[in-house]
Amino acid sequence: GENVEQHPSTLSVQEGDSAVIKCTYSDSASNYFPWYKQELGKRPQLIIDIRSNVGEKKDQRIAVTLNKTAKHFSLHITETQPEDSAVYFCAASNGAGKSTFGDGTTLTVKP
Amino acid sequence: GAVVSQHPSRVICKSGTSVKIECRSLDFQATTMFWYRQFPKQSLMLMATSNEGSKATYEQGVEKDKFLINHASLTLSTLTVTSAHPEDSSFYICSARVLTRITDTQYFGPGTRLTVL
Numbered sequence: 147g148e149n150v151e152q153h154p155s156t157l158s159v160q161e162g163d164s165a166v167i168k169c170t171y172s173d174s175a176s177n178y179f180p181w182y183k184q185e186l187g188k189r190p191q192l193i194i195d196i197r198s199n200v201g202e203k204k205d206q207r208i209a210v211t212l213n214k215t216a217k218h219f220s221l222h223i224t225e226t227q228p229e230d231s232a233v234y235f236c237a238a239s240n241g242a243g244k245s246t247f248g249d250g251t252t253l254t255v256k257p
Numbered sequence: 258g259a260v261v262s263q264h265p266s267r268v269i270c271k272s273g274t275s276v277k278i279e280c281r282s283l284d285f286q287a288t289t290m291f292w293y294r295q296f297p298k299q300s301l302m303l304m305a306t307s308n309e310g311s312k313a314t315y316e317q318g319v320e321k322d323k324f325l326i327n328h329a330s331l332t333l334s335t336l337t338v339t340s341a342h343p344e345d346s347s348f349y350i351c352s353a354r355v356l357t358r359i360t361d362t363q364y365f366g367p368g369t370r371l372t373v374l
Contacts, residue, residue: 178361189350189365190301197359235300242306243289243354243361249300 148173150238152248160256165226167251169236170218176238179212179219180245184233193234194221226255259285261353263366270341271374278336278369280351286331287353291363292324295348307334341373 149172159165171179177198182190196203196210196219203210207226212219223230233252237245260283270276280290288309293301305326306314313326323345325337338345348370352363 180362182365189367192362192364195360195362239361241361243356243363244291244303244306245363246303247301252298 148246150248156252158254165223167221171238178239182235259364261366267370269372280334282353289354290334291352293350
């Protein structure tokens with residue numbers, strides 16, 4: 147089955163700096179890669195996603211890049227703010243909609 | 258975005274009892290829903306895929322007789338933890354799949370905190 151690895155497990159940045167979280171996947175059949183943000187005690191919320199036919203996608207301060215050949219994708223957050231502090235999960239999904247999640251990255255943005 | 262509700266949000270029960278958790282898609286129909294379990298400071302572990310009108314597909318290591326899933330309608334899936342034990346205490350989250358031409362998105366419920374005494 148699919149295996150998703152996510153790094154780093156924790157990330158601390160100063161407000162205004164950029165944050166990068168990286169994930170690798172093993173199944174070349176995976177074709178959809180969403181990123182979720184989960185605040186403490188709350189549900190995961192989709193923040194951005196990318197399909198396998200696209201190399202990069204941007205939404206304001208958030209961007210995701212995908213390298214299909216290397217089977218890795220990354221989340222980039224620019225101009226970080228304290229409210230960006232949360233746990234971020236990457237996932238890889240096949241055509242059946244079943245997602246395999248990474249272990250999560252706890253991002254702390256220090257004011 | 259699509260809204261998914263879960264009920265109850267918290268439940269405390271005695272060991273040996275059964276607990277039912279409901280997952281509803283409020284403003285859309287979901288032929289597929291997923292059930293996850295999440296331990297503190299850990300990732301989401303997929304337990305099973307719930308398909309409307311058919312049997313659920315369980316992940317390896319998940320006991321189907323212990324975690325009963327029913328997806329009787331396009332807006333409701335239920336997870337019943339049978340004969341619950343303290344080790345079943347966890348945060349259970351459901352999600353509903355929304356599939357379009359360009360996206361394949363899961364919308365998550367708020368989760369249910371189960372504590373088995």
